[in-house]
Amino acid sequence: MDQNPPRSTSVTVADVARKAGVSKATAARVLGGYGTVSDPVRDAVTAAARALDYRPNELARSMTTGRSGTIGVVVGDIENPFFSLAMRGITDVARQAGFTVILINSGEDVAVEKAAIRTLLAKRVDGLIVSPAKESNVDHLQEAARSGRPLALLDRGSETLDVDTVIADDRHAAEGITRRLIALGHRRIAYITACDTPDHVFRVPSDVNTGSVRRRVEGFLGVCREAGLQGMEGWVRVGAITPDHTRGIVSAMLQSSERPTAIIASDSVIGLEVFKTSRAAGIAIPDELSLVSFHDADWTSVTSPPVTVVRQPVYRLGETAAKLLVERLNGYEASARRVVLQTELIERASVADAPA
Amino acid sequence: MDQNPPRSTSVTVADVARKAGVSKATAARVLGGYGTVSDPVRDAVTAAARALDYRPNELARSMTTGRSGTIGVVVGDIENPFFSLAMRGITDVARQAGFTVILINSGEDVAVEKAAIRTLLAKRVDGLIVSPAKESNVDHLQEAARSGRPLALLDRGSETLDVDTVIADDRHAAEGITRRLIALGHRRIAYITACDTPDHVFRVPSDVNTGSVRRRVEGFLGVCREAGLQGMEGWVRVGAITPDHTRGIVSAMLQSSERPTAIIASDSVIGLEVFKTSRAAGIAIPDELSLVSFHDADWTSVTSPPVTVVRQPVYRLGETAAKLLVERLNGYEASARRVVLQTELIERASVADAPA
DNA sequence: TTGAAAGCGTTACCAT
DNA sequence: ATGGTAACGCTTTCAA
16 A cells, blocks of 8 residues: 655556556557457556556647647637537537637637637647637638638638538518517617627628627618618617717617617627616616527516517527538538528517507 | 648657757757847748748647646536636636646536546646535645646645635624524525435435535525524525526525525525525515625626625636646645635525514 | 757657 | 566756
């Protein structure tokens, strides 16, 4: 029973081999679980390994095999329930497939995203899942794709990037709620998103670089146009990047003489702030203001009134992206797949006829 | 302008050295940013690196330096807003300090946690941040600590583990809200937690293995005892691990003849489900039932009535754990530090006098 | 300031 | 079935 303190320098296959009285190659075979070895030798090596408390060095292993068993994930903000749920989907699939996940937060900043990709590539991740901050700026992703490591896009696609992509049917969802609101008599409908433009004002959909949001805005404007509503571009508000920003935007709107009769919130964090702000301003939902939010966050059913939402299959978004990536990692070679997951409108009580 | 397709095998220092007409050692020095080199040589190497689009292989670097620039994080469930917010704190600090984060979800399962630690150690993370599923079962953490890699505990401590720990003042918080409820005349006060016991029933605090929750339960029971309330152990309910489980527990309670007049929810996910279930059962909050929840999730102020919560400095919990770890990584050697962050009771409108 | 060569801990190829 | 040995891409003495 030698209980000597484990020396700081870790034990290697060579140590195990020596102790078991075999060659390094043989020890490596049983430790690594490859090649063929006789039972007695296997037992001896196993015993030696246990005695020495051998721990494989995955770094060294990756060094020679070229696979790190790691996938890199870059998301906008892990604190946002949307991403944390998608992340759960990713990690579940990854773990089951034997991969480990490196998470980097881009804060929706392209420069950070760029650096993240470099870091991840330098660490030799086997593959990448990215939710690109801006669709227009994907050179670094091109580069990643070219590096030979598979890349999957999450929630936000890119026309120019021919890689596996998993998104929700955002345009369709936006069209649906816009139609519904118009049918209820709404004409002053605001769309609020966290996406920003250089001068913080929206003019045309191409101003919005986040794929999922651009598609929604296009859907929104398209239906408005089709219904004869002109100049609705003015009702699209960008830059709701924090609750404070959102509050500023919403209260300004609510105080103006031509205030909106309906608001579409691009995510649940914004939806919540719209709810808070209008309540604080004494404006009643849904009598004076209708509210629809993307993402059926768990609390949306519990407010008074409960809020009408677009349910997105968020967990499955992450899960699917990870699955596609793992397939690539296992050698799948066919051309890029684009998966569009369906959303569902959950009608609750935050939407009503436009006030007279 | 050679635009030849980048060959699949990556370019190494040797390639750069050759192109720059210097030795591998010299090239490595400028590429790695260490040692001393003359300006002309530096420029030549830099130019060659750019021309070849050289990317350092961090794996190889880690191999020789022994540092991977990575910290491993094991949490119960990244989908829970508590952990996703703490995670944000961790990643922010890590990134700023030049570390990358590997995230593993334990699902509060000790076996998974154990495997996670092994994996992380095998990947040679420089340090670990763990939110241990069970305080009583920390052999694998002992082991991690002994491996020489620093370990920091998040939200849940361990008496037997002498490592840096960051927790909230859970006991104190629980005592505060319990006193308040008792002062309002409540006698049937339930405490509901996700933590489970083998037979799903609670008898004594030591049944609860999750540090933070055990401390809260101790605080709760202590104040009850001190106020002359006996047998309150029967009001502690464990196993609210999913919304469905929670609903089952709550609705059973609400239907019993001796139903609680107040409920303390151990996290916001449970708090939300209590809210939903009691509403569905037609039981009015706070007139017929008072509710206090741990974690001031963003939605808690927006329900009707808004819910009284214990505000925990969640982001700072993660941030602080990461800071302590990074200090260790930078050579800090003194004995283990235990940081206790203060909570705050946010009184809103879900708590009232006990019904007559 | 620069270069040659020895590791780091694996895997993998080629003999035996 | 087993052993010897050359990679993998980098850092790091030690000399020159």
